[in-house]
Amino acid sequence: MRYSVKAPAKINLSLDALSKRPDGYHEVAMIMTMVDLADRIDLTETNDDRITVDVSEGFVPNDHRNLAYQAADLLKKRFNVKKGVSIYITKRIPVAAGLAGGSSDAAATLKGLNQLWQLGLTQDELAELGAEIGSDVSFCVYGGTALATGRGEIIQQIASPPPCWVILAKPPIGVSTADVYKRLNVQDVQRANTKEMIRAIEEQNFNEICQNLHNVLETVTLDMYPEVRNIKEQMIRFGADGVLMSGSGPTVFGLVEHESRLNRVYNGLRGFCQDVYAVRLIRSSDTC
Ligand SMILES: C[C@@](CO)(OP(=O)(O)O)[C@H](O)COP(=O)(O)OP(=O)(O)OC[C@H]1O[C@@H](n2ccc(N)nc2=O)[C@H](O)[C@@H]1O
Numbered sequence: 001m002r003y004s005v006k007a008p009a010k011i012n013l014s015l016d017a018l019s020k021r022p023d024g025y026h027e028v029a030m031i032m033t034m035v036d037l038a039d040r041i042d043l044t045e046t047n048d049d050r051i052t053v054d055v056s057e058g059f060v061p062n063d064h065r066n067l068a069y070q071a072a073d074l075l076k077k078r079f080n081v082k083k084g085v086s087i088y089i090t091k092r093i094p095v096a097a098g099l100a101g102g103s104s105d106a107a108a109t110l111k112g113l114n115q116l117w118q119l120g121l122t123q124d125e126l127a128e129l130g131a132e133i134g135s136d137v138s139f140c141v142y143g144g145t146a147l148a149t150g151r152g153e154i155i156q157q158i159a160s161p162p163p164c165w166v167i168l169a170k171p172p173i174g175v176s177t178a179d180v181y182k183r184l185n186v187q188d189v190q191r192a193n194t195k196e197m198i199r200a201i202e203e204q205n206f207n208e209i210c211q212n213l214h215n216v217l218e219t220v221t222l223d224m225y226p227e228v229r230n231i232k233e234q235m236i237r238f239g240a241d242g243v244l245m246s247g248s249g250p251t252v253f254g255l256v257e258h259e260s261r262l263n264r265v266y267n268g269l270r271g272f273c274q275d276v277y278a279v280r281l282i283r284s285s286d287t288c
């Protein structure tokens, strides 16, 4: 038996870190939404009670360190599954980019194995299991657009933003999420306007969404990597309507309302960056 699942990338339209928790994580308030740049997870049931992982890109681990492996291992142990699975990951999402590629692969594996092994788990149960793998996995189980709080695992789904293009530009650096959070001083950052961002999305007000783009982790990553600051400046220079770094970076995204401006922004960024993508927001009514 085989089962294939798409694993879309996410961008953070707003990311606030409110405090440092006793467990070492940060209390966050984030608005996240999916774009149609996705990995593909192919799951093939085996009878040898083993989990194997192969990845189309060599620099992603294919053992217990892979988040898709961890998702399969969690389900096998928690539900005493004796069958095995061969996992093939076709990577399209840049790695260590602030786009939750690994987290989305884990979420897609949870959803796919729930079907393949007929576990009968609900989406909420899968999201709860996902939180044991990583803070972004719960959101990736639900998809759509959501307010994420706690360490990122408490999900309240909200309306989809109005349709627009998204230019993603990832400079050739890998950023450690842990390192960025470690360097963050939550007392010393300008708060994000989370409520205003939610209202702008619910009112489908594209200009207000662009005005309320805010990511407190930029203060760390832009100081560590000036090339990220430069990409932001170029995105604005070539005419994106709204610009922000996604997650812990280094990917910068530009929101573009009208397709007529898309090529100028895309081609402009290609002059500064190899990894540039023109993608669309996935509205929750879209199939994925
Ligand atoms: C920054 C964000 C924004 O969406 O995404 P990415 O940039 O990774 O895509 C997320 O908060 C990343 O989520 P995720 O990548 O799943 O983080 P985890 O694996 O759970 O944690 C990695 C490390 O980041 C730090 N961490 C993570 C989440 C959080 N709320 N506070 C933290 O301090 C911790 O040091 C933790 O050990």
Ligand SMILES: Nc1ncnc2c1ncn2[C@@H]1O[C@H](COP(=O)(O)OP(=O)(O)O)[C@@H](O)[C@H]1O
Residues within 6 Å of the ligand: 059, 060, 061, 065, 066, 067, 068, 089, 094, 095, 096, 097, 098, 099, 100, 101, 102, 103, 105, 106, 175, 177, 247, 248, 249
């Ligand atoms: N399925 C996976 N895809 C990508 N990276 C993975 C995966 N499993 C584990 N990793 C590891 O996770 C880190 C990057 O995770 P990723 O989700 O791509 O970045 P980010 O958290 O910045 O969005 C890398 O160190 C990579 O080796």
